[in-house]
Amino acid sequence: xxxxxxxxxVPDMESKFKVxxxxxxxxxxxxxxxxxxxxxxxxxxxxxxxxxxxxSDLTVLCIGRDQVKETMKKALAMGCDRxxxxxxxxxxxxxxxxxxxxxxxxARDKGFDLIFTGLQSQDRGSAQVGVMVAELLGLPSLxxxxxxxxxxxVVNAKRELEGGTKAKVSCSLxxxxxxxxxxxxxxxxxxxxxxxxxxxxLLTIPAAELxxxxxxxxxxxxxxxxxxxxxxxxxxxxAELADKLIQILKEKTTVLx
Amino acid sequence: xxxxxxxxxxxxxxxxxxxxxxxxxxxxxxxxxxxxxxTEAALPAYDGTLYLADIAQAGEFNPSVHKQLILDVIAKxxxxxxxxxxxxxxxxxxxxxxxxxxxxxxxxxxxxxxxxLIIPACNSKLRRRVKPxxxxxxxxxxxxxxxxxxxxxxxxxxxxxxxxxxxxxQFNGYEAAEETDVDLSKAEVIVSAGRGIGKPENxxxxxxxxxxLGGEYGASRPVVDAEWAEHSRQVGTTGxxxxxxxxxxxxxxxxxxxxxxMKKSEFILAINTDKDAPIGEVADVLAVADLKQLVPILxxxxxx
Numbered sequence: 001x002x003x004x005x006x007x008x009x010v011p012d013m014e015s016k017f018k019v020x021x022x023x024x025x026x027x028x029x030x031x032x033x034x035x036x037x038x039x040x041x042x043x044x045x046x047x048x049x050x051x052x053x054x055x056s057d058l059t060v061l062c063i064g065r066d067q068v069k070e071t072m073k074k075a076l077a078m079g080c081d082r083x084x085x086x087x088x089x090x091x092x093x094x095x096x097x098x099x100x101x102x103x104x105x106x107a108r109d110k111g112f113d114l115i116f117t118g119l120q121s122q123d124r125g126s127a128q129v130g131v132m133v134a135e136l137l138g139l140p141s142l143x144x145x146x147x148x149x150x151x152x153x154v155v156n157a158k159r160e161l162e163g164g165t166k167a168k169v170s171c172s173l174x175x176x177x178x179x180x181x182x183x184x185x186x187x188x189x190x191x192x193x194x195x196x197x198x199x200x201x202l203l204t205i206p207a208a209e210l211x212x213x214x215x216x217x218x219x220x221x222x223x224x225x226x227x228x229x230x231x232x233x234x235x236x237x238x239a240e241l242a243d244k245l246i247q248i249l250k251e252k253t254t255v256l257x
Numbered sequence: 258x259x260x261x262x263x264x265x266x267x268x269x270x271x272x273x274x275x276x277x278x279x280x281x282x283x284x285x286x287x288x289x290x291x292x293x294x295x296t297e298a299a300l301p302a303y304d305g306t307l308y309l310a311d312i313a314q315a316g317e318f319n320p321s322v323h324k325q326l327i328l329d330v331i332a333k334x335x336x337x338x339x340x341x342x343x344x345x346x347x348x349x350x351x352x353x354x355x356x357x358x359x360x361x362x363x364x365x366x367x368x369x370x371x372x373x374l375i376i377p378a379c380n381s382k383l384r385r386r387v388k389p390x391x392x393x394x395x396x397x398x399x400x401x402x403x404x405x406x407x408x409x410x411x412x413x414x415x416x417x418x419x420x421x422x423x424x425x426x427q428f429n430g431y432e433a434a435e436e437t438d439v440d441l442s443k444a445e446v447i448v449s450a451g452r453g454i455g456k457p458e459n460x461x462x463x464x465x466x467x468x469x470l471g472g473e474y475g476a477s478r479p480v481v482d483a484e485w486a487e488h489s490r491q492v493g494t495t496g497x498x499x500x501x502x503x504x505x506x507x508x509x510x511x512x513x514x515x516x517x518x519m520k521k522s523e524f525i526l527a528i529n530t531d532k533d534a535p536i537g538e539v540a541d542v543l544a545v546a547d548l549k550q551l552v553p554i555l556x557x558x559x560x561x
Contacts, residue, residue, distance in 0.1 A: 013380045014510070016533070026383060096362065097355070120348075123379050126364035131352035140425040143349045159318075161267070161345045162494050164434030167318050170427045182482040216361035217394075220386045222378065224533075231525075231541040233532055238550045242558050245526065248542055253524045255446050255470060255503045256559075 001056035005046040005080065005116040006103055006133070007039040009064055009071040010123045017224075024219045025092050026123075035071045038118025040186040042179040045148055046116045047079035047187070057081050059112075063102060064091045069202065076197035077189030083200065088207035095215040096124070100132035105210040108137060114155070115176040119144055127178075134176035141176040142169050146183050258287040261336040263327060265346045266295030266312060268431055274342035274398075275301040280405040281340060281398055284369050291413065292330050294323055294420075304411030310418040321424030324353045329418070331358065336393065343397035351395045361389035365513075367402045381513055381535040400494065400517050437489035439473065446472025446503045449492055449519075450480050453508015453529065453548055457485040462552045463507055469559040470503065477509045493518035507548040511536030528552065 011017070011031040018027040035043075043060065050058040060080040062068045065088070072083045086102055088094070094102075107115065117130035127143075134141035146166065147158035153173045158166040160180050189197070232248075234241055250256050262278035264271065271293070279301075282289035291301065292308040294315045300307065308330045315322045327350070331339060339354060341347035343365040355362035368375040370386070374396065378385050441447055448467040450460055460474070467474040476486035478493055492499055494514040504522035509515060511527075511534055519525070520539045527540035528548045537543045544551060 011379070013382075014531075017379055017382050019383070026379065096352075124364075125377065125380075126362070127348040128352045128355070128362050128364060131349065132356055135353055135356035142426065144345050158432060159345060159349075160495055161431075164488065164491075164495060164497075165268075166432040167345075168429035168432060169318065170429060171425055181478065185484075214390070216359075216389065216391050217363060218388045218390060220373065220388050222383050222385050225377075225381065225384050225535075225538070230537050231527075231543055233537070233543045233545060235532070235545045238546055238554050241544050241546055241551055242555045245542065245544060245555060246558055249503065249524075249526070252541065253503050255472075 001053045001114070002110065002112045003046050003050055003056060003058040003114050003116070004061060004107060004112045005039070005042050005058065005075070006061045006129070007043060007071065007075055008036040008118070008121045009033050009062065009068040010036045010121055013122050019222050023221050025222055028092070033067065033071065035074055036118055036121045038120060038122070038179060038181060041181060041183040042116040042118050043075045043078050043080065044184045044186040045179060048184065049114070049150055050079060050081070059084055061086065061103065061106065063088050063099060063207065065089055072202065073197050074189060076200045076202070077194045078187055079193070081200065083202040085202060085204045086207050086210065087204050091207070093215070094212065095217040096126050096128035097132060097216050098212050098214070100129045100136060101213050102207055102210045103129070103133045104136035106205070107133070113173045114150065115139070117176065117178050119178045119180045130176060130178035139174055139176050140171040141178065142171060143178040144180045145177055146180050148177065148183060258285060258338070259334065259336045260285065260287045260289045260338040260340055261331060261334050262289055262291040263339065263341045263347070263350070264291055264293040264295070264301055265342050265344060266293060266299065267346070268317070271295055271299040271301055272342070274344065274400065275303070276405050276409045277342065277398055277403040278340055279303055279409060281403040284403065287338070290330070290334050290336070292327060294326060297415070300413060300415070302409045302411055303413045305413060307413030307415050308418050309415050310420045314422065315420035316422065316424070316428060318426070318428040319424045320350055320353055320426060322420050322422060323350060324357065326418055326420055327354060328357055331393070339393065339395045341395070341397050343399050347397045351397050355395045358393055358395065359391065361391045361394040363387055363389060363394060363396045365399045366396055367399045377513065380510065399513060435488060437487065439487070439489045441473055441475055441490070441492065441497045441499050444473040444499070445501050446470040447475045447492070447499055447501045448472060448505040448507065449475035449477060449509060450486065450507055451477040451509030452479040454480065455549070457483070459549060460485055462549070462556070466505065466552050466556045469556045472501065472503070475499070477515050478512070506536050506540070507552060509536055510534045511538065
């Protein structure tokens with residue numbers, strides 16, 4: 001069984017973000033980078049299937065500058081067999097459609113039985129790329145999965161809906177699935193597996209070789225949200241703060257009556 | 258400008274997002290038509306043309322059939338924008354439409370400013386102003402961003418559509434949320450733990466504060482995903498929507514999915530080390546502090 005998992009390297013969302021000099025993206029300097037959280041679930045699910053099915057092979061794909069290889073090494077250490085790095089110095093200027101096209105153009109003639117992606121990336125949060133890859137390849141796609149199993153050429157899964165309800169869905173292979181948070185418990189790579197990952201194949205393909213199209217969506221500008229008044233901000237020593245808060249709760253709410 | 262609004266219907270009910278769609282069309286001053294794959298028994302309050310396909314025929318969850326019905330109506334109506342809610346239904350369908358239409362897709366619009374669409378980035382810490390470069394674009398709206406100030410009224414002119422069943426995805430029914438004895442929606446005080454609690458043991462200090470305030474404890478999604486708290490404690494879009502008299506958010510940065518579940522609380526106190534955290538947008542008071550220090554002191558003083 002041939003498996004592909006697509007991952008993205010994103011900044012840690014706890015970072016302080018600044019807008020870059022051209023005003024159209026966040027400043028990429030001085031940020032801590034990590035694997036997109038949704039993709040950790042995708043990698044874990046793909047690795048579980050890889051281990052369950054004899055003679056299977058799992059490729060991890062990532063688009064971006066050279067630094068994304070660090071994140072790819074984590075996926076390799078988690079259990080992916082090989083890596084494909086699509087080298088793109090300015091992937092942040094591409095839209096979801098252009099990114100999906102690069103992935104689809106890479107995957108088209110490779111005969112993958114199942115492609116895993118995260119539901120969305122943490123920085124863009126648009127939830128487009130996975131489904132677009134499937135549509136470009138003419139594959140069925142199941143999205144927002146919180147439960148997954150695959151046997152006899154069929155994926156059985158549960159989609160997470162609003163309010164805690166789930167929808168049970170299934171489709172035949174080949175297919176693509178997008179993974180929601182909580183789908184499984186992503187493993188931590190062990191030290192021996194981290195060492196082993198260093199020797200795994202990591203192929204680099206320049207993005208230009210995969211015929212990237214023009215972006216259909218342009219980012220005009222990026223900025224922090226305007227503060228809408230907001231509330232009172234209190235700082236100080238914990239004991240002092242606690243007294244102030246209790247005073248406020250007495251005045252503004254009825255819960256301490 | 259002309260827009261086509263795609264209403265969402267699930268499990269026998271028209272979802273409230275349909276009024277946000279028509280309010281969005283009004284915000285743009287656009288001419289609109291709506292499409293509902295649902296039933297005649299649950300029509301939206303909407304003045305205008307409503308294309309209606311029967312959900313029994315089209316399938317409760319069948320992206321291929323729903324996509325084709327929408328494409329057929331687009332061919333008739335020739336809209337510049339196709340608008341869906343940014344929900345598990347909308348974000349699943351929208352990219353399928355965008356690829357079929359060679360259209361740009363704009364996800365989770367929160368605002369329209371001088372005719373341009375604004376979407377969030379980096380967990381709502383940033384906003385992106387974007388511009389589609391295509392003649393038609395597909396847009397999804399953040400839940401709650403375009404809630405009309407008044408209940409909409411009106412009755413639609415219905416045009417019925419026939420669906421041709423096909424598709425490669427099978428829908429096998431719903432699984433209801435687990436029943437539990439915790440009903441956060443009835444609690445007057447909720448103290449919620451976020452990622453900022455750092456480790457599961459710290460949930461105890463959150464529970465203790467909840468107890469001192471006579472309330473229940475809740476949790477944000479990361480805490481539930483890490484299995485530090487049960488799903489029945491989860492506040493947010495995929496958990497419970499609550500509006501207690503007092504909501505205390507401890508170590509919760511304020512992802513939109515969480516805010517949507519608690520922003521109607523009467524009074525919101527946030528405790529966070531980051532004074533720029535998005536939770537500050539909805540909080541009445543933001544105490545900039547480490548919850549591990551502040552919460553136990555607060556509990557002690559309240560219990561004294």
